[in-house]
Structures are given as C-alpha cells and as structure tokens.
Amino acid sequence: MVVKMGPEICGSLDTGSEREWLVTNGLGGFGCGTVSGLVTRRYHGLLIAAVPELGRVLLVSKAEEVLHYAGRDYALGANRWSSGAVQPQGFQLIEQFHLAGSMPVWRFACADAIFEKRVWMEDGANTTFIRYELVYGSTQAGLEIKVLVNYRNLHVTTRAPDWKTSVTSLPRGLCVVAREGAMPVYLLSDIAQAEARTEWYQNYDLAAERERGLDDCEDHLLAGAFRARLSPGCSVTFAFSTDPTPPLEKRVALAVREGLDQRLLEYWIAAHPRAALEAPHWIWQLVLGAAQFPIRRRASDGRERWSIVAGYPWFGEWGRDAMIALPGLALETGRPDLARSVLHEFLQFAQQGLLPNTFSENGEPAAYNSVDSMLWYVQALEQYVTQTSDLSLVRDVFDVLASVVAWYVRGTRYGIRVDPADGLLQAGESEMQLTWMDAKVDGRPITARMGKPVEVNALWFNALHAIARLAAEIGRPADEYARLAERVKKAFVRYWNHDLQCCFDVIDGPNGNDGSLRPNQLFAVSLPESPLSAQQRKHVVDICAVHLVTPHGLRSLDAADPNYCGHYEGPQSKRDAAYHQGTVWAWLLGPFVLAYLRVYEDPRRAFAFLEPMAHHLSAAGLGSISEIFDGEAPFIARGAFAQAWSVAEVLRAWRACYDAGFRVAKS
Incomplete structure (x- = not known):
C-alpha cells in the first residue's frame, strides 16, 4: 500500500488539507477533495460531470456526514467558513487514509467503532459512488448524510442565486433539478431513506482560491438528507449520478471498479512482465494514476474518440501535452490500442501542418498556436511503431506527415517556416506564444522565444529522421526527408554557446541569440x-x-x-x-x-x-x-x-x- 497515512497527517487540518484525492470516469468528469474533508478549491466536488454541450459541471458538491453511535454524534466532515471558524472537525477522527487501488478510503475511529468510507466513479458514466461500512462496533450505528449540490461551470463560483429548485422523491432517493433548464441529478441509495430539502449553506471558505488571487467564498445547496441504520459488518452505498438507474445492487459497482484497476495492472504486466514485477511499489501506483488522464470524447460525426486530459483539476485537452504524455500513459502501461486510437484520431484536426494547442470544451474552434505539437506527434508515432510494428497506421497517416513537412518548408501560420538559408525551423509573432513556455500577462508572452528555439529544432531534426525511416518501411520515397535532416544537423552547430559550453535557448531572435540557461x-x-x-x-x-x-x-x-x-x-x-x-x-x-x-x-x-x-x-x-x-x-x-x-x-x-x-x- 503506497499511499497510506495515519492520524499524524490526517489529524492535522493543515497537512490533511494539503493532500488531495482524485477519482475519474474516463469521460473527463471527476471528483476530488482533501483528505481532511475541507473544501479549499472551486474545483472540489463529489460529482463534476462531463457534459458535451456544457463542458464540465459541478453537480454534487459534498456530503456532510454524521455517525450516531453509542449515544454520541460524530460529525465526520470538516468545513472552514468565511469567518475563519472550522466546524465540524471530523478530521480529528480519521484513524487512517489510504488508496485502495485508485480509490480513496478513510477509516474513522468513533469510540470503539471503526467506520470506513470509500469513493469511486463508474467508468464511462457521470456517476460517483460512496460506500460507508461499519467495519467494527459493539452496537448498531445510525448514519445521516446531507447532500449539497450545485450547478455551475467548473471554473466559476456560486453565491446563493435565486434558483427555482425542484427536488422530487424517488423509490431509492431524490431527483434534483437545481434551476430551470438544468439537467437532473439523481441522489440515490441502496438502503438509506431520503428526505427532500432546499436550503443554502453559505460562505464556504476557499483558501486555495484566495492564494491564487481568485474568489474565495462559495455557497452550496442542501438538496436532501439520507438516514440509514447499520449493524457491525454492514454497509450502505450512495450513487450521485446523471443516470436515473446506476448499479446499486450489493457490491456490483465496487467490484466493477476493483476489476478495472486490476485489469489496468494486468495490461501493464502483460506488456512488460519482468519490468512490472521488479518495479518499486510506487511505480505500480503510478500506473493506476496514468489511467486517470485518457478520456473518451464524442466526435462531431457521433463516433467515440480517445483523447488526453492534460491535468486535474482544471486543464482540458491540450495537443502538445497529449503527444508528450501518450507514450508514457499508453505504451508504458501496456495499452497500445489506446495509443493507436489517439494517434489516428488526432490527425483529423491537422490544419496547414499544425495540430491544435488547445481544444475548447464547449464547441468553439481549437487554437493552433503551437509550433511543436505535430513534431511531438511524430515522436509518439515512432515510439508506437517501434513497440508494435504496426505499419498499417503509418500507411494511414503518412500523407498527412508528408504534408506537414511541405507546410513547414513553404511556411504556415504564426511565422512558422523553415529558413531556406540553413534548414532550421523558425517561428514567432510578437503577441503569440508558440512553444511549451506559453504564459502570457496582459496579452503578451512572458517567454515569446521568437526565432529558432533549440528544442523545436531538436524535434524537427528527429521528426525528419523518423519520417524518413517510416517512409522507407512502407516503400515511400525517403531521400527528401534525409536530406533535410542533414541540413538541420549541419546548421545545429550554431546553437553551441562556447562561453557557457552549452546550447543557446533560441538563436536568430529579434535580439540575436538567447543565452538563458x-x-x-x-x-x-x-x-x-x-x-x-x-x-x-x-x-x-x-x-x-x-x-x-x-x-x-x-x-x-x-x-x-x-x-x-x-x-x-x-x-x-x-x-x-x-x-x-x-x-x-x-x-x-x-x-x-x-x-x-x-x-x-x-x-x-x-x-x-x-x-x-x-x-x-x-x-x-x-x-x-x-x-x-x-x-x-x-x-x-x-x-x-x-x-x-x-x-x-x-x-x-x-x-x-x-x-x-x-x-x-x-x-
């Protein structure tokens, strides 16, 4: 068990709140929070659904839990309010936190009882499950769960709006429509009894947002309260979902998630048996972590396509990040079919030799301000072919690769073109960031790197070699690519900074060569x-x-x-x-x-x-x-x-x- 901590970490508000758990559904939806239970970000929530028309939407914010046991009430959650007060302080009851595969698991010590909570998402569905179990106790316990909801874009906050909320009772729980026109969310349980509520809980303090200079206060809507009685050894499961009928029977949903974690490890072991069996335990955990980033998207023609989320909790799809990450996420974890799908599908977005830098979540056009996304694509493709010998994919995409070289030679957007004087790739416009160092302040790049960035031409050199090799493998002419690569190698001597005995970061920029280390x-x-x-x-x-x-x-x-x-x-x-x-x-x-x-x-x-x-x-x-x-x-x-x-x-x-x-x- 790689990720495991006791009360020395969990029992401290600071250290417990610094550590964040994550569950994902393979669609771009997720849930995340802190070990302490404190909501510190606008991005924390139990169900952040991926909805094609809306992007990612916070639907279920959190659950406030109270365990009634042996004549006492134990509040298991934690909240910091805008006043600075921290109430309740359930983190003081956490005996242990660990990851069971990909699932976060808490163990609370309440008198002589041990009470366990685990959270996971259903793969391929906007559904979050929470399972509570009275692992040990000398008597029965009562559990009360208050479920708070919201209905907003991932990146904003809510302040008690005048919503016309509808909460309808169902045989297994509640159906909540947060406001007019909102998609319904279902709050369901296998054995707990539900009671509809509509009450705003106001002034949750978001300390992490304050540190980032953003709005640091939010309100959430109490939509329902659930109650259940548990005997020692018994459990209750909750499902928060956009689906009215998620699987709540016995341990079905939990077994499916456990089975998925096991299959992911089996893919890895089958692909790299000796390396996997001799890997340190933390690498095993990282293999499961890698599975949180590939997602399935609905293409414009209705087909399902694979993509990569660049990071949680706020990033979406980024072309460069996807291509850099793909070999590690897919090939190193024994999922070559995933790599093939991403490589095949991404080329449908190629325009004038470029792949998108970023994709919109709400249907707006992709942004193409990246000089190197396509060059990283070629690197990922070659690694895929080296591992799989799949030349059929090369045949499918080679015409696009050839057009990429042609576009770079003739010149494409943003000043991206091969310099006819030396064969090196140059790029740049004064107000457009094109490399991975892409931050802007007040509309201007901090590191514009106009000219000929060193890694871009290392990638260009490698892409030409790779395309030449792939061309030869499928019987296509390769001489032109080899000739261009040789020109790049001869010109690369210009990158050497004799004073520092390393490479210039950029040459031929507006101010000459950049010697920044x-x-x-x-x-x-x-x-x-x-x-x-x-x-x-x-x-x-x-x-x-x-x-x-x-x-x-x-x-x-x-x-x-x-x-x-x-x-x-x-x-x-x-x-x-x-x-x-x-x-x-x-x-x-x-x-x-x-x-x-x-x-x-x-x-x-x-x-x-x-x-x-x-x-x-x-x-x-x-x-x-x-x-x-x-x-x-x-x-x-x-x-x-x-x-x-x-x-x-x-x-x-x-x-x-x-x-x-x-x-x-x-x-």
Whole structure:
C-alpha cells in the first residue's frame, strides 16, 4: 500500500488539507477533495460531470456526514467558513487514509467503532459512488448524510442565486433539478431513506482560491438528507449520478471498479512482465494514476474518440501535452490500442501542418498556436511503431506527415517556416506564444522565444529522421526527408554557446541569440537522434544537473538569471510571470534522465533523480504527480495536483532505467 497515512497527517487540518484525492470516469468528469474533508478549491466536488454541450459541471458538491453511535454524534466532515471558524472537525477522527487501488478510503475511529468510507466513479458514466461500512462496533450505528449540490461551470463560483429548485422523491432517493433548464441529478441509495430539502449553506471558505488571487467564498445547496441504520459488518452505498438507474445492487459497482484497476495492472504486466514485477511499489501506483488522464470524447460525426486530459483539476485537452504524455500513459502501461486510437484520431484536426494547442470544451474552434505539437506527434508515432510494428497506421497517416513537412518548408501560420538559408525551423509573432513556455500577462508572452528555439529544432531534426525511416518501411520515397535532416544537423552547430559550453535557448531572435540557461537544450540529447557531439552532450547534461535539477524536476530558468522567479504564488499575473522563469517542471525529469543515461550509462544514478517522486505520491495529489513546484526549497507543489505529462514522463524514465540494467534492491 503506497499511499497510506495515519492520524499524524490526517489529524492535522493543515497537512490533511494539503493532500488531495482524485477519482475519474474516463469521460473527463471527476471528483476530488482533501483528505481532511475541507473544501479549499472551486474545483472540489463529489460529482463534476462531463457534459458535451456544457463542458464540465459541478453537480454534487459534498456530503456532510454524521455517525450516531453509542449515544454520541460524530460529525465526520470538516468545513472552514468565511469567518475563519472550522466546524465540524471530523478530521480529528480519521484513524487512517489510504488508496485502495485508485480509490480513496478513510477509516474513522468513533469510540470503539471503526467506520470506513470509500469513493469511486463508474467508468464511462457521470456517476460517483460512496460506500460507508461499519467495519467494527459493539452496537448498531445510525448514519445521516446531507447532500449539497450545485450547478455551475467548473471554473466559476456560486453565491446563493435565486434558483427555482425542484427536488422530487424517488423509490431509492431524490431527483434534483437545481434551476430551470438544468439537467437532473439523481441522489440515490441502496438502503438509506431520503428526505427532500432546499436550503443554502453559505460562505464556504476557499483558501486555495484566495492564494491564487481568485474568489474565495462559495455557497452550496442542501438538496436532501439520507438516514440509514447499520449493524457491525454492514454497509450502505450512495450513487450521485446523471443516470436515473446506476448499479446499486450489493457490491456490483465496487467490484466493477476493483476489476478495472486490476485489469489496468494486468495490461501493464502483460506488456512488460519482468519490468512490472521488479518495479518499486510506487511505480505500480503510478500506473493506476496514468489511467486517470485518457478520456473518451464524442466526435462531431457521433463516433467515440480517445483523447488526453492534460491535468486535474482544471486543464482540458491540450495537443502538445497529449503527444508528450501518450507514450508514457499508453505504451508504458501496456495499452497500445489506446495509443493507436489517439494517434489516428488526432490527425483529423491537422490544419496547414499544425495540430491544435488547445481544444475548447464547449464547441468553439481549437487554437493552433503551437509550433511543436505535430513534431511531438511524430515522436509518439515512432515510439508506437517501434513497440508494435504496426505499419498499417503509418500507411494511414503518412500523407498527412508528408504534408506537414511541405507546410513547414513553404511556411504556415504564426511565422512558422523553415529558413531556406540553413534548414532550421523558425517561428514567432510578437503577441503569440508558440512553444511549451506559453504564459502570457496582459496579452503578451512572458517567454515569446521568437526565432529558432533549440528544442523545436531538436524535434524537427528527429521528426525528419523518423519520417524518413517510416517512409522507407512502407516503400515511400525517403531521400527528401534525409536530406533535410542533414541540413538541420549541419546548421545545429550554431546553437553551441562556447562561453557557457552549452546550447543557446533560441538563436536568430529579434535580439540575436538567447543565452538563458534553460532545460530546453536537453531534448538535443534525450531524443533518439542527437545533433550534438558526445562531448557537447556531456556538457549539456552536466550544466543542467548543476543548475536546474531539483528533487522534483528541473527549473525552467537558472537561479542566477536576473529574470528568475523562485516561487510560484500570488494572483494569476504574478504566477504567470513565474511559470517558466524558474518554476520547476516535473515532466522534464523524463528528458533529463534519458539524457543522463545516454551520457553516463549509469542507470542507478539516473533512477536516483526519480526516487523523490516516491514520497511525492503521498504529499499532494495522492497517487499522482503535480504539474510544477517552487524553484526554491522546500519545493512546494504548485499548479495542477495531477498532471498527465508529469506522470507519463516519470513512468517512461523508470522503464529506461530498468532497460539500462537498474534493479531495485530487495529488502
């Protein structure tokens, strides 16, 4: 059991509220909250449904639970109100919290009774289940659950509006229509008796939103109260759903979720039997964490397509993130069919040689401001073909790949084009961010990186080599791609900064060459084809190891740089200004570890760079890896608490260490 904690963490409001659990449904919907039970974000809720016409909608906010046992009432929840008062304080009753597979489980100690709660979602449905069990007790217990609902977009807050709410009794619970025109949500139970209510609970304090400079107060609507009697060893299950008939019979829904977790691990074991069986336990947990990001979407023609959520709790679909994360999320976990589907379906969005940077959740057009999403696509495709030998997919997509090269050579949007003078890819417009360093403040990019970014041309070089190899595999002409790749390699010498003995971050920019020490140069070492000499590769790895590596990732900028920001905090403008100016990114551990292995061939030392993540899995987003961290000790986790490419790249780096000969010492 990797993620497990006792009262020393759970019994403290601060440490229990820093740790966040997550359950997902494979559609983009989810539920999340804190171990303490405190709602600290607008994104916390038991049922955040993914609705094609509406995006993601908070439907069920939380459940306020009271256990009546041996003549006393035990409030199991916790709330901080806008006054600062914390009431109730049920976190003081938590004896243990752990993840059972992907499911968060709480154990409460109430007198001599042990009371257990677990939460999960049904895969493929907007349904959240909560199961309560009186594990041990000397007498019966009564349980009262007050269910609070809402009806809003994921990214906003609600303040007691004048809704005309309808709450209708059903044989197993209640049907709630929060306001006129709202979709119904069903609050159901297998044995509990329901009573309709309509009362606003006002002034929940959202401390995490206040830290982000956003609205920090919200109201939720009490829609119903449920009561049940439990004998020792007995349980009651609740379903909160957009479906009027979720499976509530016995342990059916729980068994289905447990079975899904088991199958996910079996896919991994079948694909990589030796590596899986010799992997440390935290890697097993991370394999389950990886399954929270692939989602099924309904395409415009009605077909179902697979995609990737970039991160929880606020990110949607991002093209670049999806392509970077796909090998780790799908290939490293034994799900090549998932990888194939994403690779096949994503190309339907290709326009003028580009893949979308971001997709809208409400049907608006996708944004194409990404110079490298398509280049990352080629990397993911080649890794897929290397693992599966599936040339049929290559034949299906090759014409698009050929058109990508043609578009880049002739020039496409946002100034993206091959410079005819040297064959390098250049990009940029003064008010448009095009690389992964994409933060903007007041409409202007913080790190515009106009010119020829180093990682873009490392990717361009590798894409040309990959397309040439794939062309040869299916009998298509490959000479043009090989010739272009050779030009890029010859021109890549211009990236070498002789003063610092590393690569410029950007060359041929508006102000010449940019010598900022950033991690982007690592891709010229970590990708399969390196345009650098062996000595140059060593210099790049060494300077990044000394100046950028931290326990949880790499700084996005050297701390000695005058533009460095070591803390990611405050209102959005301040956070965005720091986002790529020193903030640590966990996903960069992937390319760093691969680059380190290439240079030093020392898998034990390479794995040591990953090992702090074992502890992180129990420190922020439980069972997952955060998006970013402060650049300075104690390297506080920031941003999204579960990020797709963070998880994916750590999994990929672990496999690289294993394949290079690293083995975990057996105790």
